[in-house]
Amino acid sequence: xxxxxxxxxxxxxxxxxxxxxxxxxxxxxxxxxxxxxxxxxxxxxxxxxxxxxxxxxxxxxxxxxxxxxxxxxxxxxxxxxxxxxxxxxxxxxxxxxxxxxxxxxxxxxxxx
Amino acid sequence: xxxxxxxxxxxxxxxxxxxxxxxxxxxxxxxxxxxxxxxxxxxxxxxxxxxxxxxxxxxxxxxxxxxxxxxxxxxxxxxxxxxxxxxxxxxxxxxxxxxxxxxxxxxxxxxxxxx
Numbered sequence: 001x002x003x004x005x006x007x008x009x010x011x012x013x014x015x016x017x018x019x020x021x022x023x024x025x026x027x028x029x030x031x032x033x034x035x036x037x038x039x040x041x042x043x044x045x046x047x048x049x050x051x052x053x054x055x056x057x058x059x060x061x062x063x064x065x066x067x068x069x070x071x072x073x074x075x076x077x078x079x080x081x082x083x084x085x086x087x088x089x090x091x092x093x094x095x096x097x098x099x100x101x102x103x104x105x106x107x108x109x110x111x112x
Numbered sequence: 113x114x115x116x117x118x119x120x121x122x123x124x125x126x127x128x129x130x131x132x133x134x135x136x137x138x139x140x141x142x143x144x145x146x147x148x149x150x151x152x153x154x155x156x157x158x159x160x161x162x163x164x165x166x167x168x169x170x171x172x173x174x175x176x177x178x179x180x181x182x183x184x185x186x187x188x189x190x191x192x193x194x195x196x197x198x199x200x201x202x203x204x205x206x207x208x209x210x211x212x213x214x215x216x217x218x219x220x221x222x223x224x225x226x227x
Contacts, residue, residue: 002155031213043156043201043217056214090155094213101215103148103155 003027004104006091012110018079021107025072025093031055032074033094033101034066038087049074081111116204118218125225131189133221135202138183142204146215147176147187150199159200160187192225199223 003026013019025032034046045058049068060066063081068074078085088108094101118135125131135145144163148156162169162176162185169176175188189196202218 002157004155033214042219043215045214045216048214058214092155096213101213102158105153105155 002102002104004029004091004093004102006089006104006107008107009105010108010110012112013081015081015083015111017081017111018077019081019109021076021078021089021091021109023074023076023091023093023104025074025091026102029093029095029102030072031094031096031101032068032072033092034060034074034076035090035092035103036087037090037106043090046076078109083111085109086111116202116216116218118202118221120221121219122222123224125192125223127192127194127225127227129192129225131192131196131223131225132186133200133202133223134184134186135204135218136182136184137204137216139204139206139216140183141206142216143206144204145176145178145185146203146205147174148201148203148217150201150220156201189223192223194225194227197223197225 005024007022030051033048036044046060047066048056066076088106090106092101092103116137146161147159149159150156160171160174173190178185200221203215205215
């Protein structure tokens with residue numbers, strides 16, 4: 001157990017729907033990062049939050065949004081889902097920016 | 113300039129052999145270079161990392177070699193074991209600037225160690 005908890009582990013939904021992925025970082029970690037992993041694109045950075053504030057954005061679609069709550073857990077919201085959004089979504093956390101971080105086990109999203 | 117290029121895409125090694133995976137980067141602002149190991153159905157796990165002020169770092173059977181002038185770094189797995197069979201990712205980041213710790217990953221190397 002890495003200490004980073006992601007729920008749900010698997011999600012199957014239809015095109016056009018909206019889903020929410022949840023992440024609880026390791027105790028004491030203030031930074032939360034979201035990554036998308038697909039076979040053709042590899043691990044792609046989506047967005048980072050630090051202590052509740054958005055810090056950096058990567059290749060995150062406008063249909064996707066995220067937030068980090070006061071208790072430091074984070075949620076990634078994916079809307080108007082398309083078949084191409086099917087992927088593994090990982091959350092990671094770190095104590096501070098700039099160090100290696102710890103990944104959760106991911107949420108496998110399948111859009112049908 | 114943000115790319116990290118990793119090779120080979122796949123690697124087959126006999127038990128006891130040496131596995132070598134190479135990465136090259138372009139962004140000279142990168143100052144932290146971790147390697148991650150990923151097993152099927154799991155998230156990437158930090159294996160070993162290096163900063164550019166040293167040329168080599170060793171932890172057990174795993175060694176990172178770093179060549180700052182060539183902007184290359186590599187992972188060596190000595191005495192490779194079947195349990196090392198996994199996908200390995202190199203990555204790079206910089207603490208400063210606007211990247212704020214975003215990791216840029218290589219495309220991954222699938223390592224298979226035959227018994």
